Amino acid sequence: MAKKTVPSEFIIERDDEKCITCQVCCRMCSNDVHTYDPELDEVNSDSTKCVGCHFCEMLCPTGAITVKRNPSEFKINANWTARVINDITKQAETGGVLLTGMGCDRPYPIYWDHILLNASQVTNPSIDPLREPMELRTYLGRKPDRIELESSDDGPGIKTQLGTQLKLETPILFSAMSYGSISLNACISLARAATEAGTLYNTGEGGLHRDLYKYGQNTIVQVASGRFGVHKEYLEAGAAIEIKIGQGAKPGIGGHLPGEKVSEEISQTRMIPEGTDALSPAPHHDIYSIEDLRQLIFALKEATRYRKPVGVKIAAVHNVAPIASGIVRAGADFVAIDGIRGGTGAAPTVIRDNVGIPIELAIAAVDSRLREEGIRNQASIIAGGGFRNSSDVIKAIALGADAVYIATAALVAMGCHVCQKCYTGKCNWGIATQDPYLTKRLNPEIGTRRLVNLLRAWSLEIKEMLGGMGINAIESLRGNREQLRGVGLTDTDLKLLGIKPAGEAW
Amino acid sequence: MKRIYIREEYCMGCRLCEIHCLVQHSKSREIIKAYKGEYPKPQPRLIVEEKGYLSFALQCRHCEDAPCLEACITGAMYRDRETGAVLCDEDRCVGCWMCIMVCPFGVISRNLEGKKVASKCDLCMGEETPVCVRNCPNEAIVYEEKT
Numbered sequence: 001m002a003k004k005t006v007p008s009e010f011i012i013e014r015d016d017e018k019c020i021t022c023q024v025c026c027r028m029c030s031n032d033v034h035t036y037d038p039e040l041d042e043v044n045s046d047s048t049k050c051v052g053c054h055f056c057e058m059l060c061p062t063g064a065i066t067v068k069r070n071p072s073e074f075k076i077n078a079n080w081t082a083r084v085i086n087d088i089t090k091q092a093e094t095g096g097v098l099l100t101g102m103g104c105d106r107p108y109p110i111y112w113d114h115i116l117l118n119a120s121q122v123t124n125p126s127i128d129p130l131r132e133p134m135e136l137r138t139y140l141g142r143k144p145d146r147i148e149l150e151s152s153d154d155g156p157g158i159k160t161q162l163g164t165q166l167k168l169e170t171p172i173l174f175s176a177m178s179y180g181s182i183s184l185n186a187c188i189s190l191a192r193a194a195t196e197a198g199t200l201y202n203t204g205e206g207g208l209h210r211d212l213y214k215y216g217q218n219t220i221v222q223v224a225s226g227r228f229g230v231h232k233e234y235l236e237a238g239a240a241i242e243i244k245i246g247q248g249a250k251p252g253i254g255g256h257l258p259g260e261k262v263s264e265e266i267s268q269t270r271m272i273p274e275g276t277d278a279l280s281p282a283p284h285h286d287i288y289s290i291e292d293l294r295q296l297i298f299a300l301k302e303a304t305r306y307r308k309p310v311g312v313k314i315a316a317v318h319n320v321a322p323i324a325s326g327i328v329r330a331g332a333d334f335v336a337i338d339g340i341r342g343g344t345g346a347a348p349t350v351i352r353d354n355v356g357i358p359i360e361l362a363i364a365a366v367d368s369r370l371r372e373e374g375i376r377n378q379a380s381i382i383a384g385g386g387f388r389n390s391s392d393v394i395k396a397i398a399l400g401a402d403a404v405y406i407a408t409a410a411l412v413a414m415g416c417h418v419c420q421k422c423y424t425g426k427c428n429w430g431i432a433t434q435d436p437y438l439t440k441r442l443n444p445e446i447g448t449r450r451l452v453n454l455l456r457a458w459s460l461e462i463k464e465m466l467g468g469m470g471i472n473a474i475e476s477l478r479g480n481r482e483q484l485r486g487v488g489l490t491d492t493d494l495k496l497l498g499i500k501p502a503g504e505a506w
Numbered sequence: 507m508k509r510i511y512i513r514e515e516y517c518m519g520c521r522l523c524e525i526h527c528l529v530q531h532s533k534s535r536e537i538i539k540a541y542k543g544e545y546p547k548p549q550p551r552l553i554v555e556e557k558g559y560l561s562f563a564l565q566c567r568h569c570e571d572a573p574c575l576e577a578c579i580t581g582a583m584y585r586d587r588e589t590g591a592v593l594c595d596e597d598r599c600v601g602c603w604m605c606i607m608v609c610p611f612g613v614i615s616r617n618l619e620g621k622k623v624a625s626k627c628d629l630c631m632g633e634e635t636p637v638c639v640r641n642c643p644n645e646a647i648v649y650e651e652k653t
Contacts, residue, residue, distance in 0.1 A: 020541035022525045028518070059643060061525055062537055430518075436559040443516040443644045 005093075006086045010052045011070045012045040018064035019043060025056035025065060030426040030438055053419040055428035087349075098350065101422030101432065103249055103343040103386050103408055106353045110341075111360035111493070112392045116502055118483045120470035127472050129463035135473035136459055138403050139165040140240075140380040141309040142333045163333060164309050166240055169198030170459040171397060171474055174451075175338075175384045175405035176222050176244065176313070178206030180257045180266050180278065181345030181422070182411075183439040186431045189414060189447025191215035196448065197455040202405070205244055205255065205280060207269040213237050222313075223300065225254060226280035228270040232303065240309045240334070241300050243293070245284070248342025248385040251315030251356045255280035256346065261425055261434045294330035301331070309333035316340065316362030316385065317355075321369035327379070328370060334380040336405060337362050341386025343408045345432055346423035359385040360399065364497045367400025367479055376479075390461035399497065400479040413454040414447045482506060507590035508651045510629070510639060512562045517554075517646035519561035523638035524550040527565075530630055530637045546619050551627045552638055553613060563638060563647050565627035566613045568592045574605035574614060583624070591629045599623040 012033065021043050025034040031049045034056060036042070050067065057065045074082050087098055120126040127134070141163050148159040174190045181204065188211070194201040195218045202220040203212075207229015212219070221238035223230050235241055246252065257266075257278035267274040287293050293312065300310050311334035312327045314320065324335050339359025344352065363383045370376040383396045384405030393404045412418065415429035422432035430441030462474070471477050485502040486494050494501055525537070532540035532548035540548055552565035572592045574583045582598035583605055585591070594605075601622035606614045617625035630636040639649040 018538060020525075020538060022521070022541070024520050024522060024525070028520050059520055059522065061522060061641075437518075440516055440559070441518045441644060443513075443646070446645060 005048075006089050007072050008048040008050065008070050010050040010067050011047045012050055012056075013066040013068060014043065014045060015064045015066075018062040020062055020064075022061065024059050024061065028059055028428065029056055030428050030433075030435070051419045051421045051424075051426075052417070053421070053428045054417045097348045099346055099423045100349040100352055100420050101344060101346055102418050102420045103341040104353050104356075105420070108340070108358060110386075111358060111489070111497065112388075112395055114486055114488050114493075115360070115395050115497070115499065116485045116487060117391070117394065117398070117465060117469065118485070119468040124470045126470050127467040129460075129467040132467075132472065134463040134466060135475070136170045136462060138168040138171040138474060140168065140334050140382070140402055141165040142379060143377040145377060164307060166200060166309060166334075167198075168200065168403060170455055170462075171403040172393060172455055172458060173199050173220070173382065173403055173405050174201035174410050175342075175407035176202035176204040176220075176242070176247075177345075177407055177411075178204030178222075178228075178257075179209050179212075179269055180204075180206040180261055180434070182431055183427075183433055183442060184209055184211070184265065185439055185442040185444045186411075186414060186447065187212060188444040189442065189451055190410065191219065192444065192448040193451030193455065194218040196452050199455065200239060202242060203238070206257075206266070206278075207271065208234050208237055209265065209269045220311075223296075224280055225282070225284045226278060228272065228278060228280075231271070235300060235304050235308075238308065240311060241304065242311045242313050242334075242336060243284075243296060243300070243332075244313045245287070245293075246313070246315035246317070246338070247344060248315045248338030248340055248356055248359070249344035249352045250347040251317050251351075252282060253347065253351050254282040258425070263434050266434065290326040290330050293327065297331045311336055311379075311382070313338060315342070315355075316357045316359055318357060320357070320362045321365040324366040324381075325369055325373055325375070328375050332379050334382055334402075335366070336382040336384060337366060338405070339383070339385025342384055343386075343411075344422070359383050359387075359396070361496055363396055363399045363401050364481075368498055371479075390458040391465065393458060394462050394465050394477070395484060397474060398477050398480050398483045399499075400481070402478060409454065410451055413450045414442060507568070508649055509568060510565060510627075510636060511648050511650065511652065512564065513646050513648065514560060514562035515646075516644045517562045518644055519554065519556055520643065521554050522641050522643060523552060523563040523647065524554055526637040526641040527552050527627075530633075548619060549615070549617065549625060551615075551625055553615075563642075564611060564613055565636075565638065566592060566609075567611055568627075568629070569610075573608040573610065577604040577608040579604060586631075589629065589631075591631070592626075593628055593631070594624050594626055596621070596623045 023036045026036045033049045034045050144160045150159040179187045190201040200218050205224030216237040219238040220240045220242050222242045222244050224244040259275045259277045297310050312332045313336035316337050316339045340356035380402035382403050383401035387406050425433050427433040430438050481498050484499045486499050487502045527550040528548050529537045529540045554563050568591050580598045582595045605624050614626045617623045635649050639647050
């Protein structure tokens with residue numbers, strides 16, 4: 001058989017009446033889709049190379065370009081879909097594992113869309129957040145079992161010694177994205193936005209670039225299996241430390257930053273030779289049990305003189321609740337859980353799309369388990385994995401999360417069009433790339449502004465929804481599952497989520 | 507005075523500034539018409555310098571001690587009293603190109619559209635913000651007053 005190729009995913013429609021052959025598209029496409037023919041004074045587009053990132057469409061000054069899905073279709077077959085046929089074709093050609101970026105895009109149920117919020121009517125007053133104070137401030141970290149008070153001449157005070165708490169002005173944090181998987185300009189945008197909005201961002205496993213130390217108070221530094229860029233100053237630079245065990249997009253899988261991306265700056269930040277592959281092992285080779293994890297947690301606490309909360313991030317897998325319980329008992333101050341829709345810079349498609357469980361079920365399971373065991377106060381829960389809007393956030397908090405990690409949404413705010421080609425390093429938006437031609441396309445001033453706007457908008461919406469429920473502090477909603485009702489869910493789903501079906505009263 | 511400042515670290519070399527400058531200085535000021543229906547083709551008043559991944563848009567700096575003002579033999583090149591911008595009175599310009607010779611930035615070019623005159627950035631007089639600045643997708647050129 002002759003060579004068989006995969007049909008192009010997109011087609012580029014160019015309106016020749018509008019095209020002024022200004023060649024902006026030719027200059028800007030990192031995939032070399034558009035080329036200018038000086039003899040004919042024409043711009044041609046090779047759709048087979050198009051990844052559907054829409055950068056050219058956005059820049060075209062006359063709106064001459066439209067990127068469309070290729071309507072070419074295979075014979076209708078519920079089993080042998082175009083995706084299946086194309087994947088097999090690619091593997092028959094390359095013999096390799098199929099790679100992808102971003103989070104799972106398969107149509108598994110999105111429980112957020114089957115959960116509805118409550119509102120006050122007659123019997124309890126709703127609150128107008130524009131007129132009355134509304135509290136979104138969130139403290140993450142270990143809370144004491146009980147609070148003892150004492151009175152002195154200065155007035156009453158708290159006798160109980162509280163562990164270090166992370167103070168957030170809104171219950172939304174930026175999730176871990178390493179310098180290497182994303183550009184320095186993207187990291188700077190996240191760091192500045194977190195600082196401006198009073199929340200935290202996470203370094204991911206790529207270490208902390210020296211220019212970012214000044215944002216330390218709004219940084220969670222990550223310690224992952226590769227231990228890239230981990231040293232004393234790094235641990236002390238952040239407000240908290242997170243041990244990364246797993247990631248929602250690729251539970252049980254390590255990481256691999258190809259050598260081409262390991263530039264001088266990245267090599268210095270990660271403390272590895274320039275141009276070498278940065279391989280994160282699948283497990284931590286010093287953690288094979290909860291007891292081992294406890295040792296690392298306390299080694300990190302010891303190294304930072306117990307001044308910083310230490311948390312553990314895991315992917316939401318089938319046994320997530322007992323694992324989370326073990327993590328809390330091992331001494332973690334917060335547990336970050338990443339659901340199946342969590343993103344990545346690169347992962348085998350088959351892992352991303354088939355391993356893990358949705359975050360909604362994981363939050364409910366972990367929160368219930370920790371409550372049952374009477375240890376819910378010992379650690380905060382940060383949920384991540386595909387949070388799309390403020391209603392997803394507020395529902396997660398009502399289900400039992402303390403705060404929410406967002407990353408894909410943050411990237412989209414910075415320009416990302418979720419083309420899932422992060423692993424190619426050719427991101428036209430200047431986000432998932434280290435190519436100096438491309439990284440400068442993300443102006444961190446614009447990135448910061450857009451991220452702060454996103455957090456502000458979501459926070460305002462959360463306040464509106466809280467007010468509607470008659471609640472004036474996010475604290476009062478946390479784990480308040482009575483404010484949620486399920487629609488179109490099975491009895492088992494409802495039981496696992498711990499919520500009543502819509503229509504059922506208190 | 508308010509000036510156009512370059513932030514080359516954010517210039518991606520798309521040349522949209524050049525395109526919008528051309529349109530602004532065309533007869534119709536309509537992008538498709540300016541490109542497809544005007545002859546001779548209008549020309550932009552700025553240049554985009556590029557070397558490797560470094561690029562930036564360069565237009566007249568409206569120098570405080572502008573050599574072009576001194577070199578101009580007819581007094582066509584003048585400083586606008588209100589804004590401080592260096593402008594060219596095309597009625598007076600005879601096209602001797604002395605301004606082009608002395609410009610240290612190389613941002614004055616020959617106007618090939620009609621009468622032979624010098625063509626340079628006029629800060630889009632009448633516009634609040636020059637069109638190159640307004641249309642830069644990455645804010646790589648800014649128009650501001652710096653002290």
